[in-house]
Amino acid sequence: MDSLASGEIDEIDIGPDVNKYSRSKEIQGVTLHKAGGPNFRHLTMNGQSAVLKDVNVRQALAMGIDRTRIAAALLGPLEVPAVPLNNHIFMTNQAGYQDNSGDVGKYNPDKAKQMLDAAGWTLPSGGTYRQKAGKELDIKFVIPSQVATSEKESKQIQAMLKDIGVKVNINTVPSDDFFDKYVNQGNFDFTVFSWLGTPFPISSNKSIYATPKGDNIQQNYARVGSPEIDSLFDQANAELDESKARGLANQIDALIWKEVHSLTTYQRPEIVAVKSNIANFGAFGFANTIYEDIGIKK
Numbered sequence: 001m002d003s004l005a006s007g008e009i010d011e012i013d014i015g016p017d018v019n020k021y022s023r024s025k026e027i028q029g030v031t032l033h034k035a036g037g038p039n040f041r042h043l044t045m046n047g048q049s050a051v052l053k054d055v056n057v058r059q060a061l062a063m064g065i066d067r068t069r070i071a072a073a074l075l076g077p078l079e080v081p082a083v084p085l086n087n088h089i090f091m092t093n094q095a096g097y098q099d100n101s102g103d104v105g106k107y108n109p110d111k112a113k114q115m116l117d118a119a120g121w122t123l124p125s126g127g128t129y130r131q132k133a134g135k136e137l138d139i140k141f142v143i144p145s146q147v148a149t150s151e152k153e154s155k156q157i158q159a160m161l162k163d164i165g166v167k168v169n170i171n172t173v174p175s176d177d178f179f180d181k182y183v184n185q186g187n188f189d190f191t192v193f194s195w196l197g198t199p200f201p202i203s204s205n206k207s208i209y210a211t212p213k214g215d216n217i218q219q220n221y222a223r224v225g226s227p228e229i230d231s232l233f234d235q236a237n238a239e240l241d242e243s244k245a246r247g248l249a250n251q252i253d254a255l256i257w258k259e260v261h262s263l264t265t266y267q268r269p270e271i272v273a274v275k276s277n278i279a280n281f282g283a284f285g286f287a288n289t290i291y292e293d294i295g296i297k298k
Contacts, residue, residue, distance in 0.1 A: 004030065010278050013272040016149070018077045024273035033282025036093040037270035038197030040085050041074070041149070043157065043263040049189045049222030051137060055224075057262035059104050060115035061139075064164040066107040070156055071266035074149060078269055085264040088209070088256050089201045089249045092267055093285060096201075096246035100254040105263070112164045130165040139168045142188035144178035153192050153265070183221050191221070194268065199286055202249045206233045209256055222261040229255050268291045 001020055006026045014020045024030055034058040043065070045058050052058055067084035085092065086099035103111075116122075121130040121137045130137040141158065141194045143150040151172070158168040168190070173182055182188050198204045207218040210233060211225030219279075229252055236248035256262075270283040280293040 001027075004273060004275075007275075009283065011272055011274040014273055015079060016074070016268050016271070017245065020273075021078055021271060027273070031275050031282070033272045033274060034080060035270045035283035035285030035287075036091060037150055037268050037283075038091060038199075038286060039194050039268045040091065041153070041192065041194055041265045041268060042088075043190060043265060044183075044222050045260055046186055046189050046191075046258075047222050047260060047261070048186055049140075050229065051139065052189055054119055055258075055260060056115055056119045057121065059258075060112045060119065060164075061161065062104045062260050062263055063106065063108045063115070064112035064161050064166065065157055065263060066160055067105070067263065067265050068107065069160075070153055073156060075266055075269070076211060078271065080269045080271075083266070085267045087250075088253050088264055089205050089260065090246075090253075091197055091201075091286075094201065095242075096249060100250055101257050104257045104260060108158075109164050116164065116166075121165075128162075128165070129167040131254065133147045137166050139166060139189045141168050141170045141190040141246050142178070142182045143170060143172055144175040145172050146175055150192050154190075154226050157190070186221075188225060192265075202233070202236050202245060206237065209233070209252070209261060220261075223287075224259050224261050226255065226259065229259075248283060 001012065014024060021102045024032060046053050047053060047058065056228050062082050071084050072082040086105055087097055090097040105288050111248040116130055123130050139161070143154050154170045158170060183191055207227055208220055209225060210218060210220060210231050211227065212220050212223055217223055225233045232248050232252045236245045236252065239245040239248060270285055272283045274282050277297045279295050279297050280290070
């Protein structure tokens with residue numbers, strides 16, 4: 001930021017950094033450009049962990065999490081719309097985006113409590129946390145160290161789920177070990193991180209949601225899937241009509257929500273601080289950068 005303020009450089013990618021955003025607003029002669037970026041935050045639930053194998057429990061926990069509140073806390077300081085992302089495949093500013101989240105994506109703590117009761121996880125008289133066969137409903141939430149966003153999100157979710165009688169233990173692990181020793185190994189119940197989107201969301205997302213084959217999970221860290229999801233991905237990737245392909249992709253997304261593979265929380269903004277005399281440069285989102293149009297204003 002000092003280099004931008006002194007004129008040594010003409011632009012800096014702020015990303016979702018609140019401190020850089022606040023600082024850039026104070027620099028004279030700088031314009032902030034914003035766009036919906038291709039990246040998004042999400043909560044992955046490990047469908048193979050002992051407490052999360054039951055899809056009804058995963059659905060209940062999803063309903064106990066207020067994604068709108070999470071988006072407001074993380075996006076509000078950046079002065080961008082604080083809305084939850086309701087699609088696993090398309091971003092809000094991509095053709096094909098629609099809300100497929102259904103009841104699972106709606107914050108409904110009363111329904112969540114009813115579903116947990118029905119699944120056998122009941123709250124003992126005078127107790128704080130639900131139990132089943134003498135075991136407490138205890139979620140191991142693994143996050144990487146030194147990532148402020150993950151810390152904020154996990155603490156919010158911890159407080160929300162406590163309200164429905166679910167205990168969440170946040171386990172902060174070294175960033176260098178986060179994927180190798182925890183996410184890749186399935187050594188977690190919940191975790192949060194960002195997925196990096198692309199202009200080709202259907203083909204690039206198959207490895208995240210395809211059914212694992214033995215130890216080969218690809219990028220499906222939730223370790224859940226279905227033959228129907230796999231078949232629809234094959235159909236969508238083979239479909240040459242873009243409109244039909246998007247329709248198939250949204251069928252896939254609706255199934256992903258029902259499986260509660262993961263909860264998409266919010267789309268991350270692309271924010272770029274640029275010297276005000278620079279033309280046609282900034283936050284491009286999904287648009288192509290036309291370099292020959294970039295220049296200095298007279």
